[in-house]
Structures are given as structure tokens and as C-alpha cells.
Amino acid sequence: MTQLSEDKLLERATHGDREAFGALYEQYVGRIYNYIYYRTGNTSDAEDLTERVFYRALRHIGNYDDRGLPFSAWLYRIAHNLVANWYRDNSRRKEFPLDDAVFRPRQYDHPEHKILKSEEQEWLLLEIRRLPPERQQLLILKFVEHLSNAEIGRVMGRTEGAIKSLYHRTLLVMREEMVNEPTINITDNDGKKDY
Amino acid sequence: MEPKQGYNVIPIQYNLQELESNLREILQPVVPTTDFVVDLKKRLLRYPRWKITLPGMLKSSMLVSAGLFSGVLILVTSIRAIVTILGTFKILRQINTQVNKKQVSATQTGVLSI
Numbered sequence: 374m375t376q377l378s379e380d381k382l383l384e385r386a387t388h389g390d391r392e393a394f395g396a397l398y399e400q401y402v403g404r405i406y407n408y409i410y411y412r413t414g415n416t417s418d419a420e421d422l423t424e425r426v427f428y429r430a431l432r433h434i435g436n437y438d439d440r441g442l443p444f445s446a447w448l449y450r451i452a453h454n455l456v457a458n459w460y461r462d463n464s465r466r467k468e469f470p471l472d473d474a475v476f477r478p479r480q481y482d483h484p485e486h487k488i489l490k491s492e493e494q495e496w497l498l499l500e501i502r503r504l505p506p507e508r509q510q511l512l513i514l515k516f517v518e519h520l521s522n523a524e525i526g527r528v529m530g531r532t533e534g535a536i537k538s539l540y541h542r543t544l545l546v547m548r549e550e551m552v553n554e555p556t557i558n559i560t561d562n563d564g565k566k567d568y
Numbered sequence: 569m570e571p572k573q574g575y576n577v578i579p580i581q582y583n584l585q586e587l588e589s590n591l592r593e594i595l596q597p598v599v600p601t602t603d604f605v606v607d608l609k610k611r612l613l614r615y616p617r618w619k620i621t622l623p624g625m626l627k628s629s630m631l632v633s634a635g636l637f638s639g640v641l642i643l644v645t646s647i648r649a650i651v652t653i654l655g656t657f658k659i660l661r662q663i664n665t666q667v668n669k670k671q672v673s674a675t676q677t678g679v680l681s682i
Contacts, residue, residue: 391613398609406600420604427608431615436624494594501595516595544584551587 383444386434394434398427401445405452407517412456412509414502422459426452446528453506500547508543511536 379400385393405426410419429451437447501512507529514525522536529536 391615395609395613398612399605402605402608403597403600407597410598411595420600423600423604424608427612428615431612494590497590498594501591512591512595516591517597544587548584548587 379444383437383439387437389435394431397444401448402427404445404518405448408449408452408510408513409456411501411513411517412506413459414498418459422452422455425455429455442530443527446530449510449528453510457506497547500550504543504546508539508546511540511543515540 379397382393382396386397402423406419406423409422409426410416413419413422426448430448437444501509504512510529511525514520514528515522520528522540523533525531526533526536531539
């Protein structure tokens with residue numbers, strides 16, 4: 374879908390055209406779902422919050438004002454606020470359900486290495502969700518949405534340079550966490566996980 | 569880094585490229601179920617129309633009108649209340665005056681009869 378047609382859809386949607394809003398919904402539902410999924414860590418909350426994002430967008434689309442930011446930035450902001458409310462209301466910040474985290478085993482891995490790799494990835498996923506929300510958003514937009522730094526900057530309302538810098542600092546913090554926690558994602562003698 | 573005794577330590581000699589590579593590997597796009605996507609779209613399309621078609625200007629003007637109307641209503645009610653209170657005072661004063669007059673006239677009549 375071209376930018377022009379998205380603009381047209383937006384214009385029609387802001388004037389109450391439900392079909393146009395439906396088309397925008399189809400275009401963005403996957404991205405918003407992904408963002409919320411990686412912020413909350415489970416599909417049921419991701420579905421619930423995605424639903425709320427689009428209901429809220431539908432209620433306020435009449436007031437939507439394009440301030441040079443993409444429509445996705447507006448949706449991500451709604452999603453960000455709802456996820457923040459979700460954390461506050463449920464006090465689940467310390468819970469990491471990860472009931473259906475995506476781990477994709479590589480076929481060429483040795484079984485033992487595969488287990489270690491999976492544990493390592495699980496730990497990394499937990500680390501991501503311990504990061505401040507804006508850093509989580511950056512990582513999700515970069516790796517899940519495959520957006521460039523410039524595009525991420527537009528969505529997050531920052532410059533490309535600021536995004537680059539934030540990304541680098543995020544990686545350094547994560548690496549430091551890994552170095553400071555040598556027993557990461559490991560089972561001890563009793564077989565208990567040592568998070 | 570020496571592994572702790574009794575622990576199976578995963579190698580963590582990460583450089584940033586490795587970390588990025590791992591992030592790329594675990595942060596894979598997830599797809600919402602088709603049922604969820606289709607069902608939500610149906611519900612969004614059925615959502616009451618008036619809730620989304622009310623333009624911002626109309627909404628604002630309605631709020632301002634409602635505020636003005638409420639303000640005028642409160643003002644009128646207050647004036648009426650003040651008038652009523654003043655009226656009551658006046659009536660009470662009149663009654664009081666009449667009672668005093670009656671008492672005075674009764675006293676005078678009594679004096680005359682004596």
C-alpha cells in the first residue's frame with residue numbers, strides 16, 4: 374500500500390469512514406500486536422490490549438492530527454500508554470509468564486548446545502523486558518518490525534542520531550548485565566532455574 | 569571468566585555483534601491468530617457510529633454550550649433563591665409590623681375602655 378493511499382484512508386477514516394478504518398486496522402494490527410506481545414509476554418494480554426488500542430483509536434480517529442508523524446506513531450503511542458496502564462494496574466512488572474515465547478531451534482545445533490542456546494535466549498528475553506519501556510520499544514521496532522533508525526526516530530519522536538545512541542547504550546547495558554550475571558539462565562545442582 | 573563450581577555456565581563472552589545476532593534471533597515477528605484479527609475487525613466495524621463521527625469542533629462547541637447553559641441556569645437559580653429569601657424577609661417584617669400595630673391598638677383600646 375502506498376503512502377498516498379494510506380493518507381487517503383486516513384482522511385476518510387477521520388471523517389468517519391468505517392471501511393477506511395478497517396483497512397488501516399488490517400495494515401497495522403500485526404505490528405501493534407507484536408509490540409504488545411513482546412512488552413507483556415503472553416498472547417492473551419496481547420490480544421486484549423491490541424483490541425483496546427484499536428477501540429481507542431476508533432473513538433479518537435476524528436481528532437487525529439497528522440503532525441508530520443506517521444499514523445503508526447500515533448498507534449504505538451496509544452499502545453505504549455495502555456501497556457503502561459496494564460503494568461500499573463496489574464503490578465505484573467516482576468512477572469514473566471513467557472508462556473509462548475518464540476524460540477526457534479536451529480537444525481544444525483547439537484542437542485546440548487540447543488538447550489543452552491534456548492536458555493540463553495530465554496534469559497535474554499527476560500532482560501529485554503527488564504529494560505525501560507522506550508528501550509524495549511526501540512528493540513522491538515528494530516528487530517521485529519525491521520525499521521531503520523530514521524523510521525524508529527519518526528515513530529518515537531526522536532532524531533536518527535538519538536536512536537543510534539540509545540540503541541548502542543542499550544546493547545552496552547545488556548552486555549554488562551550478562552557479564553555481571555555469570556549464572557544466567559542456568560540450572561543449579563538441584564535443577565532449579567537461577568534467574 | 570571462571571564458571572562457578574556446580575553450575576553449568578553458558579559462555580557469555582559476548583561482543584556486541586553476537587548480542588545483536590541473538591536479539592535478531594529471538595525477536596521474531598509473531599502473528600496474531602486469524603480468528604482474533606477477523607473477529608476484532610467485525611466488532612470494530614459494528615462499533616456505534618456516533619462515537620466516531622462526532623467532529624472535534626462540534627464536540628467542543630457542544631461542551632461550551634453545555635457549560636454556558638449550566639452557568640446561566642445556576643445564575644438564574646441563585647437570583648431566584650435570593651429574591652425568594654428577600655421576599656420571605658419582607659413578608660416576615662410585614663407580619664411583624666402588623667402584629668406590633670395590633671398590639672399597640674389593643675393596648676390603646678384597653679386604655680380607653682378603662
